[in-house]
Structure formats: C-alpha cells, structure tokens
Amino acid sequence: MDKKIQIIAVVGAIIFSVLVLTSPNDPIPLPKPISNSQNDFVTILAENLDKPRAIAISDNRIFVTEKDGFIRVIEDGNLLESPLAAFRPANVFDGGLLGITLHPNFSNNHYIYVFLTYEEDGNLWNKIMRITESENKLQDAEIIFDKIPGSSFTNGGFIKFGPDRKLYVGTGTVSDASHLPQELDSLSGKILRLNDDGTIPTDNPFPDSPVYSLGHRNPQGMTWDDDGNMFVAEFGPEKNDEINIIQAGKNYGWPEQECSGNENYEDAILCYDPSIEPGGILFYSGDKIDFEFPFIMASMRSANLYQVDFEDGLSSQKSILSGIGRVRDVVEGNDGSLYVITSNTDGKGFPDRMDDKLLRIVK
Structure with missing residues (x-):
C-alpha cells in the first residue's frame, strides 16, 4: 500500500x-x-x-470534542497541550462529550455549544451547554437545555446552527425497543430546534415544543444546501443507515419504519444495507x-x-x-x-x- x-x-x-x-x-x-x-x-x-467526536472551526482555531470530556484546541496548526475545558460525562460506550458548534457571532460573543451525556440517580440524560471562552480558556459554562433522555448506545448528539441562526440538535432513542421517538412529548429520537439561549422559537412546527421532526433513531450528522434544505445522516440498527431531508413537523418512522415502505412516514433519500x-x-x-x-x-x-x-x-x-x-x-x-x-x-x-x-x- x-x-x-x-x-x-x-x-x-x-x-x-x-x-x-x-x-x-x-x-x-x-x-x-x-x-x-x-x-x-x-x-x-x-x-x-482520544476518542474525538466532532469538529468546529473559527478563523484560526479548530475545536475538537473528545468523548471522555475534553475540548481540545488546534491553533494555527498546533494542538495546544491544555484543553479549553474538561467535563465529567457519563462513562458509557457511545455517550459522553459529543457534538460541538460555534455561535454564528462567535468572533464577538465567544459562545461554544456542546452536547453532553451525564448520569443522575442511576439514569442517563443529555444536556446542551453554552460555554464562553477567552484565549482558549473557559470563562463560563451554563446549561441551556436539559433532560434529553440518554442511552449507552444511541444518544445522537450532533448540534449545528442552521441558516436561520437557530440551533438544531439530533437526539437518539433510549433503546431499539422504545417508542419514544414517536411520542411528541418526548425529546427522544428527535431533531430539536432552539434559540441560541435554549428557549423555544415561536415559529416551531409544534406550539411550545422544541421538536422540529420526529421518528429518528440515532442522528449523526447534519448539513444544509444552498437552497436551505436540511439533510441528516443517521445510524440504523445493524443495517438501513439513512440520509433524510428534514422538513418541519414530519415523522421519519423509527421504530415503525426503516428507510421506506410506510405511507404514514417520510422515506429516506438514501438507505445503506448493510450499514x-x-x-x-x-x-x-x-x-x-x-x-x-x-x-x-x-x-x-x-x-x-x-x-x-x-x-x-x-x-x-x-x-x-x-x-x-x-x-x-x-x-x-x-x-x-x-x-x-x-x-x-x-x-x-x-x-x-x-x-x-x-x-x-x-x-
């Protein structure tokens, strides 16, 4: 080779x-x-x-989350020895410090957002934290959204700001036997849409709800094209990984549907079998x-x-x-x-x- x-x-x-x-x-x-x-x-x-999970980029710095709780900084092409921040996430296989994104006005407010799995009273949860940094040091950290059901294996965890400057969050199901992704009052198996302070936008598809779309298993990545269409990649169980175009208020089927086949749900635009x-x-x-x-x-x-x-x-x-x-x-x-x-x-x-x-x- x-x-x-x-x-x-x-x-x-x-x-x-x-x-x-x-x-x-x-x-x-x-x-x-x-x-x-x-x-x-x-x-x-x-x-x-060590177990890196996600990347966010500013003008001259790259921020990388490591699953075990560190935000690492690469500045002008060099990995800094000291992490920007260190957290103590839950020690589970596919949870921890996961997604990271920068505020659209990061150069002025220095806001970094992360998705973190934690354990409380024997239960797993996920939360979104907003960090304020200065010269690669943590100045402040606050929880802006909490109590997203957690899992040892399917937490989702990718977060991005969309073209509308809203914060989009992919959450996973607590288990493959769970029907929570189909329940609108649950935060499990959803794409969430939030304001930059964690509050709920008034123009979300469901009144007083952070839910933007439902019926997801384990979202892993998201992006928008030049026309503003949102695409999400997610894991299937052992096959049927999906690429979906996400539309406000739509249901993508999990666990009732994998990829396609049920007129009650949205079909994936790409389906990978095997995974x-x-x-x-x-x-x-x-x-x-x-x-x-x-x-x-x-x-x-x-x-x-x-x-x-x-x-x-x-x-x-x-x-x-x-x-x-x-x-x-x-x-x-x-x-x-x-x-x-x-x-x-x-x-x-x-x-x-x-x-x-x-x-x-x-x-």
Whole structure:
C-alpha cells in the first residue's frame, strides 16, 4: 500500500466497501492508518486525540470534542497541550462529550455549544451547554437545555446552527425497543430546534415544543444546501443507515419504519444495507477543491470519506479519502479546505500508536 494518503475517485471503492461489510457486531479489519505527517493533498494537524467526536472551526482555531470530556484546541496548526475545558460525562460506550458548534457571532460573543451525556440517580440524560471562552480558556459554562433522555448506545448528539441562526440538535432513542421517538412529548429520537439561549422559537412546527421532526433513531450528522434544505445522516440498527431531508413537523418512522415502505412516514433519500455508519456530512460550498458532487460524508464502518450525489444515490458515490481507518466527522474551513477526524480509538477500530488524528484536505 502506498505510504502516502491517497485521494481516490473510483466508483468501485464504494461498491467494494458496501459488499464486504458485515454487521456492526462483527467489524471487518480496517486498513492500517497511515503514519506519515503530510503529502501534497492531506496534512495531519494533530495526533493522539482520544476518542474525538466532532469538529468546529473559527478563523484560526479548530475545536475538537473528545468523548471522555475534553475540548481540545488546534491553533494555527498546533494542538495546544491544555484543553479549553474538561467535563465529567457519563462513562458509557457511545455517550459522553459529543457534538460541538460555534455561535454564528462567535468572533464577538465567544459562545461554544456542546452536547453532553451525564448520569443522575442511576439514569442517563443529555444536556446542551453554552460555554464562553477567552484565549482558549473557559470563562463560563451554563446549561441551556436539559433532560434529553440518554442511552449507552444511541444518544445522537450532533448540534449545528442552521441558516436561520437557530440551533438544531439530533437526539437518539433510549433503546431499539422504545417508542419514544414517536411520542411528541418526548425529546427522544428527535431533531430539536432552539434559540441560541435554549428557549423555544415561536415559529416551531409544534406550539411550545422544541421538536422540529420526529421518528429518528440515532442522528449523526447534519448539513444544509444552498437552497436551505436540511439533510441528516443517521445510524440504523445493524443495517438501513439513512440520509433524510428534514422538513418541519414530519415523522421519519423509527421504530415503525426503516428507510421506506410506510405511507404514514417520510422515506429516506438514501438507505445503506448493510450499514456503513455515516458520521458528519456537509454541503461543500467552497471553490478550493473541485468535487464532482457537493455533498461530503464521513463513514466509520466503511472507513472512507465520500462525495455523494444524493439525487442519483449510490451509483454516484465516490471515495475522496481512505486508508486512515474510521472517519468520524468532516467540516469545511473558511478557506475552503476540509477538516476530518478519525475514530479509531472509539472501541470499534484498529488504532495505530498515533491515533486518533485531525487532518486537513487542501485539494
């Protein structure tokens, strides 16, 4: 195998990766992550990250959450030794310090938002915290939304500000046997829409409710295209991972429907069987990298970063980056570069001695 990280644009890569996959309980051996620091296209900005989960970017800084409770800072291409903040989340397999996003006016108010799993009186919950930072130090932290039902395995946890400057939150189901995603008065298995202070917008689809859409299992990534359409990627149970276009007030079926087939629910626009474990997704709006398709998707189980044409589906899915193991999240920088974190230390991968990594794709 070439020691350099390869940029791949071969349709056969996705066909092969989908065909060889087995169930999430029996993961296939992944390619051994590459240890060189950079090549002409990809630069490794940080190494030895511990179970990283999500990325947020400002002008000259990158913020990365680590599952066990740390917010790490990469400033001007260097990983700072001291974390910005340290929390004590619940010690569960797929919970902890998960999503992170910056306020649209971050350069002035320095607000960072995170999604955190915690335990209270033997029960698991999730909360959203708003952090105020100054010079890479925590100045203040407040809970702005709380008591989202928690789980050891399906917390969702991705948070993003939309084009309308509202905070969108993906929450998971407490178990695959739970019907809470179908109950409007439960926060489980939902896409939530909040004001930046955690209050409920007056124009939400359900009066006095933070719920924007329901019937979700385990949302893992979200993005918006140039027309303002919202896309969400989520895990299925052992198959039927979904990409959905999210519309206000709509029901996406879980657990009554997986992907499609019931006229009472919205159909997924893409369905993966077997699972590829989609992570972060984004609609690429820059001009630095010449992609054939604008949607970029991280995939853990199939160990690739893909470009996807959601209209044409799998026939148009192509690999951009492989050979680094599980890929957890991808975001676009202000300069049009892509920033990616791997997920080889999450308990399901095969980490090398330098994992996990933050990488920058420049062309």
